[in-house]
Amino acid sequence: MKRYGLSLLLVFIILFGWEIGARQYGKPFIIPSPVGVLVRLWELRDVLLLNHLPATLAVIIVGLLLSLVFGVCLSIWMHDSDIVRKAFFPIVIASQTIPVIALAPIFVLWFGYSIWGKVVVTVLITFFPITVNTFDGLRSADPHLKEVLQTMGASKRQIFFKVELPSALPHFYSGLKVAVTLSVIGAAIGEWLGADSGLGYFSRRMMTQFDGAGVFAPIVLLSLLGIILFILVGLLEKMTMKWRNEN
Structure with missing residues (x-):
């Protein structure tokens, strides 16, 4: 608790100032x-937690799994082959210069309101840090x-599993x-x-109804979801890298 005391105090000050400012406005x-x-958020808890949160969570899980498979495999392939690295690494970098928000409507046209349009957007955003960090770790x-x-x-x-993989793990978890x-x-x-859910x-939808609190309520859940996922990755890192913690 002491470790995050200053952060919690700062958050409290910001929220307090926000509360006073909103009441004055x-x-x-x-x-x-x-x-x-x-x-x-309490009023909408049933519809958010039972209907829309599972839809968003499904997009996140599927997108992350695809990014993990694609990113790790591509980074290992680029590490093993200079030809592959010279061919794919510039493309990986260039992919991040394209504004994903501009491509999202195209994915809606291609995939409709199914899960796959949102998954593609998620993969485009998440595969880059996994790929680049794992590749740098292997090198x-x-x-x-x-x-x-x-x-x-x-x-x-044997060299890969004894030397290169342990070297890449900290970078992988950072990504x-x-x-x-x-x-x-x-x-x-x-x-x-x-989309029609999430x-x-x-x-x-709440924005079109001029419901300011309703707009922020799912954003609070999204923020909490990101924090929980970050903590879970940190716990997984500690579990799989006990040798590093002991040192």
Whole structure:
């Protein structure tokens, strides 16, 4: 608790200032107060938690799984082959220069209001940090240690699992922590632009009804979802990297 004391104090000050400012402004359909948002969140708890949260969570999970498979496999492939690295790495970089929010309506045209349009948006946002961080981690392996193992007759597979993979794990988890938070943003963007369910869709629907607190209520859930996913990745990192914690 002491570790996050200053952060919690800062958040409290911001929320307190927001509450006072919103009450003074007196237009909750534009700037709702934090208390008003919490009250509205409680009022909408059933429809949000039972209908829209599962839809958003499905997009996030599927998108993250695809990004993990695609990103890790591509990073290993680029690490093993200079030709693949020269061919794909510039494309990976260039993919992040395209504004995803401009592509989202196209995905709606292609996939309709199904889950796959939102999943593609999520993958485009999340695969980059996983791919680049894992690739950098594989390349950061100690070359002297690899040479020692080679002189001892170790195979390429043994070197990968004994040296390169442990070296890449910290970088991989750093990329995954970024990706899980971005996945929430990707899912919300996809739902905002074209969906019939999900927290992003519900927030947009409340905006058309000039319900300021209703707009913020699903945003609060999205923020909490991102925090929970980040914490889960941190716990998974500690469980799978006990050797690093012990050192």
